[in-house]
Amino acid sequence: MHAHNPYLPELATIQEVIQETHNIRTLRVTLDDAEKMRDFTFRPGQVGQLSVFGVGESTFVINSPPTRKDYLQFSVMRVGEVTQRIHQLNAGDQIGVRAPLGNGFRYEDMKGKDILFIGGGIGMAPLRTLLLYMIDNRSDYGDITVIYGARSPKDLCYLYEFEEWRAGNINLVLTVDAEFPGWNERVGFVPTVLKEEAPSPKNRLALVCGPPIMIKFVLFGLKELDFEDHQILSTLEKRMKCGIGICGRCNMGSKYVCLDGPVFSYSELREMVPEM
Amino acid sequence: MSGKAFIPRDSLGAALDRLSKKIEVWVPAMSEEGRWGVEFLPYRPGMRPVLDRQSTLSPKRVVFPQMETLLRFEYIKDPDDPAKVKFRLDDGQEVKPQFVFGARPCDVRGFFTFDRVFTEGPFVDGYYRNRRASTLFATLVCGEGDAACFCSSVGSGPADQAGSDLWVTPVDGGYVVEALSERGREYVALLGDAPSELQEAAARKVQEEAAQQQVGDPDLVKSAPSFRGRFEDLDYWRSMVSQCLGCGVCTYVCPTCYCFTITDEGKDLKGERLRSWDSCMFAQYTSEASGHNPRPTKLERYRNRVGHKFSYFPEKYDGMIACCGCGRCIRSCPVSIDIRKVVQELKEKANACA
Numbered sequence: 013m014h015a016h017n018p019y020l021p022e023l024a025t026i027q028e029v030i031q032e033t034h035n036i037r038t039l040r041v042t043l044d045d046a047e048k049m050r051d052f053t054f055r056p057g058q059v060g061q062l063s064v065f066g067v068g069e070s071t072f073v074i075n076s077p078p079t080r081k082d083y084l085q086f087s088v089m090r091v092g093e094v095t096q097r098i099h100q101l102n103a104g105d106q107i108g109v110r111a112p113l114g115n116g117f118r119y120e121d122m123k124g125k126d127i128l129f130i131g132g133g134i135g136m137a138p139l140r141t142l143l144l145y146m147i148d149n150r151s152d153y154g155d156i157t158v159i160y161g162a163r164s165p166k167d168l169c170y171l172y173e174f175e176e177w178r179a180g181n182i183n184l185v186l187t188v189d190a191e192f193p194g195w196n197e198r199v200g201f202v203p204t205v206l207k208e209e210a211p212s213p214k215n216r217l218a219l220v221c222g223p224p225i226m227i228k229f230v231l232f233g234l235k236e237l238d239f240e241d242h243q244i245l246s247t248l249e250k251r252m253k254c255g256i257g258i259c260g261r262c263n264m265g266s267k268y269v270c271l272d273g274p275v276f277s278y279s280e281l282r283e284m285v286p287e288m
Numbered sequence: 289m290s291g292k293a294f295i296p297r298d299s300l301g302a303a304l305d306r307l308s309k310k311i312e313v314w315v316p317a318m319s320e321e322g323r324w325g326v327e328f329l330p331y332r333p334g335m336r337p338v339l340d341r342q343s344t345l346s347p348k349r350v351v352f353p354q355m356e357t358l359l360r361f362e363y364i365k366d367p368d369d370p371a372k373v374k375f376r377l378d379d380g381q382e383v384k385p386q387f388v389f390g391a392r393p394c395d396v397r398g399f400f401t402f403d404r405v406f407t408e409g410p411f412v413d414g415y416y417r418n419r420r421a422s423t424l425f426a427t428l429v430c431g432e433g434d435a436a437c438f439c440s441s442v443g444s445g446p447a448d449q450a451g452s453d454l455w456v457t458p459v460d461g462g463y464v465v466e467a468l469s470e471r472g473r474e475y476v477a478l479l480g481d482a483p484s485e486l487q488e489a490a491a492r493k494v495q496e497e498a499a500q501q502q503v504g505d506p507d508l509v510k511s512a513p514s515f516r517g518r519f520e521d522l523d524y525w526r527s528m529v530s531q532c533l534g535c536g537v538c539t540y541v542c543p544t545c546y547c548f549t550i551t552d553e554g555k556d557l558k559g560e561r562l563r564s565w566d567s568c569m570f571a572q573y574t575s576e577a578s579g580h581n582p583r584p585t586k587l588e589r590y591r592n593r594v595g596h597k598f599s600y601f602p603e604k605y606d607g608m609i610a611c612c613g614c615g616r617c618i619r620s621c622p623v624s625i626d627i628r629k630v631v632q633e634l635k636e637k638a639n640a641c642a
Contacts, residue, residue: 092577
């Protein structure tokens, strides 16, 4: 076809697989075309479509920041057919990648601000990309607080990095839903911990990602703390096919999550058709 | 070349025979065993085009096939380690010039919706663009239509020439053909001899009368604000959609419904990635692997279909609505849901509320 067929994946090779939890694996891949890998540019929050040929494609956030480009990382939770198959892949296996897609975070506008990340479960994946980017440009940002919750300690991803995050002057608040033997961090749902932490909204942005029910109550919590709509950003998930704003299914009104999103401010979301 | 030709009614077959030697021709004809009624089929000598009524299915598939290959993939086994597999991908697309004879203005207008989405976004869909660019339309001047037609309500009409390469006007004894585009002009002489002055005059009269026709009463063009205003009025949507079976035929027959799915089909060490028509009226369309569905019932799904055509699309594309007024969804609906009524009452009730 023509030079830029947006449906044609790049072939990539898996360099490393990390078993994060019982149902989440992280893949580190490099594009087989060395030149394309070298020239690959993206912004934190943008996504990619991973292809297992013969099974299909699914959308995942690019989970490593553009400041660390030895590989492109994707964290994949096993929930459906494609993710089931992805979980069977090993280092050395080939996979298809269509990326970058979507809008990503406008991190340029975040300079000089205090940042509050609020992540639940696999929702930490897109936030991690921006978090690492900020750690790599730490002096550009003020206080960075991360509230990261999961059902149990066994469901937390990136455990092996928490030391690095804290060493990067990140205020990391970890929480799980219920008491667990050996767990010394917080216990309670993310919205509750948010209330307890009560970070000031002054000159701060809140970046939220997690299951819809968590997002809903976190939004209530942030409003109680006097965060304004434009200070709250979320990154959404939908069933996607084309990933380029054509096939129709990931729309919320006239906006396509794959193309106009997945990152939206709460003020944008309020204007949109409420079909989360 | 005069740019005009006359095809006597009993020579239509001969004219299409000549044309089909030059280019792939599609005509509206009775489908095999009458299964679908009239649909657009590749012309073969002896076939009888059905030109006296609107086709059951629009020519959507001529440019946007119900299923097409996006890419072929092949598994290459590593001879040293059979557990290792590499892939070879091929996205080649073969596109032949094609000529649609006997479309109607609404059918052609349907592709304007596709054009915006497939060729004018930040990403261009080359599969569509290539086939669209190699397709000509010889369009029939339409008449008053039937009870389901409403092209005038959506800013078109039975003499709308937009998007056509040739204009086919039925007159006594045959058809007067007239070129509307440069590439259409190339085929005129092939179709017949120049018309007589009388035939030309007769054609003009038919065209003028068609241009006067008002097909469909309610003006459905500016419905976006009332849609948004009544988005949360679940009683209204429930009343409109309670009888809906969720069969999806409205999207299947629609010339502007372009939504699709992508699936992989593999056999042995080869396979294809396919693009197929999908329907927003199906639950699986938005159903996520987690079990969550942002449009869980037919209420949300039908509301999205109406919203897409009359509110979301015009919001995104300078006021253009994604409906060509062909009436096929009304004619084919097994429970007689009438989109004109749904949109019109939306507006009336919105006015009543205000």
